[in-house]
Amino acid sequence: AQKITQTQPGMFVQEKEAVTLDCTYDTSDPSYGLFWYKQPSSGEMIFLIYQGSYDQQNATEGRYSLNFQKARKSANLVISASQLGDSAMYFCAMREDGNNRLAFGKGNQVVVIP
Amino acid sequence: NAGVTQTPKFQVLKTGQSMTLQCAQDMNHNSMYWYRQDPGMGLRLIYYSASEGTTDKGEVPNGYNVSRLNKREFSLRLESAAPSQTSVYFCASSERVRRDPSQPQHFGDGTRLSIL
Numbered sequence: 257a258q259k260i261t262q263t264q265p266g267m268f269v270q271e272k273e274a275v276t277l278d279c280t281y282d283t284s285d286p287s288y289g290l291f292w293y294k295q296p297s298s299g300e301m302i303f304l305i306y307q308g309s310y311d312q313q314n315a316t317e318g319r320y321s322l323n324f325q326k327a328r329k330s331a332n333l334v335i336s337a338s339q340l341g342d343s344a345m346y347f348c349a350m351r352e353d354g355n356n357r358l359a360f361g362k363g364n365q366v367v368v369i370p
Numbered sequence: 371n372a373g374v375t376q377t378p379k380f381q382v383l384k385t386g387q388s389m390t391l392q393c394a395q396d397m398n399h400n401s402m403y404w405y406r407q408d409p410g411m412g413l414r415l416i417y418y419s420a421s422e423g424t425t426d427k428g429e430v431p432n433g434y435n436v437s438r439l440n441k442r443e444f445s446l447r448l449e450s451a452a453p454s455q456t457s458v459y460f461c462a463s464s465e466r467v468r469r470d471p472s473q474p475q476h477f478g479d480g481t482r483l484s485i486l
Contacts, residue, residue, distance in 0.1 A: 260412075289471050301413075301460065301477035308472060347412060351471070356401050356420050356464070357428065358475060360412040 259283065260348050260361035268367050269338050276323070277333040277364045279348035287353035290331040292320070295363070296344040304346075307331055338368045372396050376461050376478035383451045383485045391446040391481050393461030400466040402444035403428075403475060404436060406457040413460060419444055421466065451485045458482050 261280045269275040281290065292304040307315045307322045315322045323332040335342055345365050349358040377392045395402065400421045405413040405428075415428030417436040425436050433455060435447045444463075448455055462475040 291474055293474075293477075299458070300479050301462075303474040303476070306472050306474060349413075353471075356418055356466075357403075357415055358413075360405075360414070362410060362412040 259359040260350055262348055262361035262364050264364050266365040266367065268369055269342075271340060271368055271370050272337055274334060274336045275338055275342075275366060277335070277346050277348075277366070278330065279332055279361060280328070280330045281348070281350050282329065283350065283352055285352040289351045290322070290324070291349045291351070291358065292322070292331075292333045293347045293349065294342075294344045295347065296341075301347075305333070335366075338366075340368050340370065342366060343368045374461055374463055374476055374478035376459075376481050378481060379479065380482045381484070383448075383483065385452060385485060387451050387485075389448045389451060389483070391448075391459055391461075391483075392443070393445065393478060394443045395461075395463040395476070396442065397463060397476065398441070399463035399476075400441070401464045402438065403462040403464075404434075404444070404446045405460045405462065406430065406455075407460060407480075408457050416446065416459075453485050456483060456485045 288309045290307045294302045305317045305320045319336045321334045345363040347363045348361045374395045403418040404416040414430050419425045419438040422441045437445045459481045461478045464475040465473040
């Protein structure tokens with residue numbers, strides 16, 4: 257069974273506007289962590305933001321924030337004030353408690369247009 | 371700061387050839403990982419090493435072997451390459467989860483492998 261679901265088709269967003277990328281997950285473990293990575297066309301994987309299942313507040317990191325809805329099992333990434341350099345694939349990943357492994361979703365493609 | 375270094379960056383093999391992908395990290399991380407990335411599939415874990423001296427299978431281990439040579443180095447070997455193993459391979463490392471679960475995995479730049 258797929259643990260991380262990212263189903264949005266490719267998204268186009270106007271420069272300076274915000275974009276929300278959906279991620280839903282499936283786990284029965286009460287303790288887990290959620291990660292978002294960015295993969296630009298050059299191919300490297302860049303860590304953006306982390307949310308722990310017990311964190312009381314939504315994670316924020318500069319222009320990145322997480323809309324974490326634990327009951328819905330969703331951890332949507334919000335990118336505010338989009339820039340041309342934000343054009344990339346974005347991957348959501350989950351680590352379950354005590355488990356070194358990350359399960360990745362299939363990614364969301366974002367294209368920022370001027 | 372080198373971080374995670376993978377070699378080679380590109381490689382073309384013929385079916386049946388063998389190949390070892392090298393990975394080294396300089397962050398003193400305990401855990402290391404090998405993933406493959408195929409179009410539309412995200413990253414899938416091949417093997418990982420939670421600490422020096424241990425290795426475990428991931429989601430797609432068939433056709434691969436690994437060696438954790440020391441704390442810094444974790445290699446991936448294809449003994450008899452098949453076209454289905456054409457992919458982009460990523461190595462990653464992280465701190466041990468129980469020490470700090472918020473620490474992300476740090477990735478190398480990837481190896482693009484084509485098998486004809």
